[in-house]
Amino acid sequence: MTKTLMILRHAKSSWKDKNLKDYNRPLKKKGEEAAELLGKIIAHGKFQPDIILSSPAKRTKETAEIVSKFSEYKGPVDFVDAFYMGEPGDYIRSLRHLPDDVNRAMVVGHNPGLEALMQMLEGTVNALSTGAMGILDLELSHWGDLNSSTVGKLVKFWDPEEMDLKAIEEKMAQEKKDKKDKKDKKEKKEKKSKKKDKK
Secondary structure, three states, X not given: OEEEEEEEEOOOEOOOXXXXXXHHOOEOHHHHHHHHHHHHHHHHHOOOOOEEEEOOOHHHHHHHHHHHHHOOOOOOEEEOHHHXXXXXHHHHHHHOOOOOOOOEEEEEEOOOHHHHHHHHHHOXXXXXXXXXXXXXXXXXXXXXXXXXXXXXXXXXXXXXXXXXXXXHHHHHHHHHHHHHHHHHHHHHHHHHHHHHHHO
């Protein structure tokens, strides 16, 4: 039995207003676009989470809300104060309270805590740049058993810093179109077959 953990670092934030406190910094345009695309990737792959837990800082809140919208996620986004500047233990403590009918959980937060969490569970060093997300399958039946020794396997990883966002969006649009064309062709064939049977 496994549980799935989606670890998402907030997308690129703006430093435009030097008077803003770190907590209140919003996403910059590039960050919004990366979060939107990540949401579409999640929807395209049909691996929406059952719950999203996010830091309440503005940049993480905006990331979670954009990803939530474009991933077609229907559940709540719960904000956890401890995730702002949180350590791996803060994420683990919150996840341990999840009910067992949650099979796939997403956490949205900050470095260095998130990167350290992924390294702790997965065992290798994966740099988690802004907007990057890793999906881990955890050797776990109950969230309450999650701890620093839990073994995780990295099954998916996206890093907007290394991705051609436009090319990915175009590829997904083409795949969606091909799928629709295939469906339309099948339906047309079935209608034609039914008409033939009636004769």
